Amino acid sequence: MNISDLSPNSGKQLVIDTPYGSYMRFPVKTHVVKAGDDLFAMMDQYVRPYLEPGDMVFISEKIVAISQGRAFDIDDIKPRPLAKLLCKFVYKSPYGIGLGSPWTMELALREVGAPKMLFAAFFSAITKPFGVRGVFYKIVGTAARAIDGPCDCTLPPYNHYAKMAPDKPDLVAKQMQEHLGGNLVAVMDANDIGREVLGVSDPSLDIDMCKAIFHDNPLGQGKEQTPIAIVRKVTAETPLAGAEG
Numbered sequence: 541m542n543i544s545d546l547s548p549n550s551g552k553q554l555v556i557d558t559p560y561g562s563y564m565r566f567p568v569k570t571h572v573v574k575a576g577d578d579l580f581a582m583m584d585q586y587v588r589p590y591l592e593p594g595d596m597v598f599i600s601e602k603i604v605a606i607s608q609g610r611a612f613d614i615d616d617i618k619p620r621p622l623a624k625l626l627c628k629f630v631y632k633s634p635y636g637i638g639l640g641s642p643w644t645m646e647l648a649l650r651e652v653g654a655p656k657m658l659f660a661a662f663f664s665a666i667t668k669p670f671g672v673r674g675v676f677y678k679i680v681g682t683a684a685r686a687i688d689g690p691c692d693c694t695l696p697p698y699n700h701y702a703k704m705a706p707d708k709p710d711l712v713a714k715q716m717q718e719h720l721g722g723n724l725v726a727v728m729d730a731n732d733i734g735r736e737v738l739g740v741s742d743p744s745l746d747i748d749m750c751k752a753i754f755h756d757n758p759l760g761q762g763k764e765q766t767p768i769a770i771v772r773k774v775t776a777e778t779p780l781a782g783a784e785g
Contacts, residue, residue, distance in 0.1 A: 558752035562774035567766035604706035611703035709739025717741035
């Protein structure tokens, strides 16, 4: 297998220039991940055949969470009255439902706890008249920010699911690095308006660099089915075949 067989998704570029250098992001297509799937087996099947020393592996937090059983059909989530109330005060982005639904807010209440959620809602309410946005998400933290709900652009059946953030993403990334023989791994939460690094396999993996490499969100989890990227730094000797999206 040749890594040049991995093409960028439509509308995306293979190479991105960052303050840390230029990097190629090769999207890796997988099967539709389900609860209980072995991520290490996925690495062996889809990633290892293309991997070289020095490559990094960026994996979507969504498939980590799904494999851990942390995604739920919304028909199976029974939002409490507090969830139905709080979700009305959350900014709803066109790129993701976030906590703006009763189902995702219910998951956040389970994950973070009602006292912290109420505290965040209070400060969000008193700062919103001043044009300050994002206070709620800053207070509730990464675990709640990574919760997301059903979206038309998501591959079925997950267009009818809500999911929590992955459990222990740093540990998952570390175990993947060990399994792959030393390649650095990052667990990413990326969409078209922002990027978060939920887990890294080693503290040496710079979070700001990871965000810069994924600035344009090169992955696709709709019809593309590419929740993993092999990231390779561009050098003078690096061939750039397939650079056009």
